[in-house]
Amino acid sequence: MQDVAWTLSLLVMGVIAAVFLWVAAGASSTGGDAGAITREAYRLRAGLFWIAIAAGVAISFATLWSWPMPGHVAAAPKPDAVIKAVGHQWRWELDKDTVRVGQLVEFEITAADVNHGFGIYRDKHHLVAQTQAMPGYVNRLRVRFTEPGEYEVLCLEYCGLAHHAMRAVVKVSGQ
Ligand SMILES: [Cu+2]
Incomplete structure (x- = not known):
């Protein structure tokens, strides 16, 4: 292009x-x-x-x-699983943490206090997907995990003293 x-x-x-x-x-x-x-x-x-x-x-x-205009989002396929994620100082709150491989997973991400960065990592700290977690907004992040395993969620935006301790795990099970 x-x-x-x-x-x-x-x-x-x-x-x-x-x-x-x-x-x-x-x-x-x-x-x-x-x-x-x-x-x-x-x-x-x-x-x-x-x-x-x-x-x-x-x-x-x-x-x-x-x-990514609103019309396109409306026309997008329905996700197979939805995970609500809230960033707190200093932890991630996920309403569920297990999905299956191949599913279209939609993360609905927000924050309870300050801005956080929602980053999903594969092993060896390979970034799979990321978006901002902001108070008052819900950001939707769609991911289709192609490999089973444990994916770490870390914070990508410095949000205070224990920022580095913000860690959650999403488990992706085989078929
Ligand atoms: Cu942080």
């Missing part, structure tokens, strides 16, 4: 530079008919303006579909 954007930008810059040079070359070859050159430049600029508008609308329309 980055490469496409970069290439397109270069292309459009090239076209604009070419038009600019063409107009500049025309200005010297007509022996100074400034009125005609100006009219021509305005005409070109108006054309480019509408091309840019049309390209902007088309590119937005084509690329914004996969954004």
Whole structure:
């Protein structure tokens, strides 16, 4: 995607530079008919303006579909399991801690006091998924665990003295 954007930008810059040079070359070859050159430049600029508008609308329309807009969340499949998680100074409170491998698990995450960071780790401290745990908000994090085992939940946002002790475990059982 980055490469496409970069290439397109270069292309459009090239076209604009070419038009600019063409107009500049025309200005010297007509022996100074400034009125005609100006009219021509305005005409070109108006054309480019509408091309840019049309390209902007088309590119937005084509690329914004996969954004996490509310409509997409509503259309998303129902999770197989829901775990409510609350961050406290200094512990995680999970209303349940066992799921099965392959299930679509939705964590509904909030905090009781200050901001915490809800991070799920696989062994060797490999981060699987994370989101903020904030008082007054519920953040939904969807995870499909592909391997059975014990997953650690740690806090990713320094939240006070015993921040490092915030630890919970989610057990993912085999089929
Ligand atoms: Cu913390």
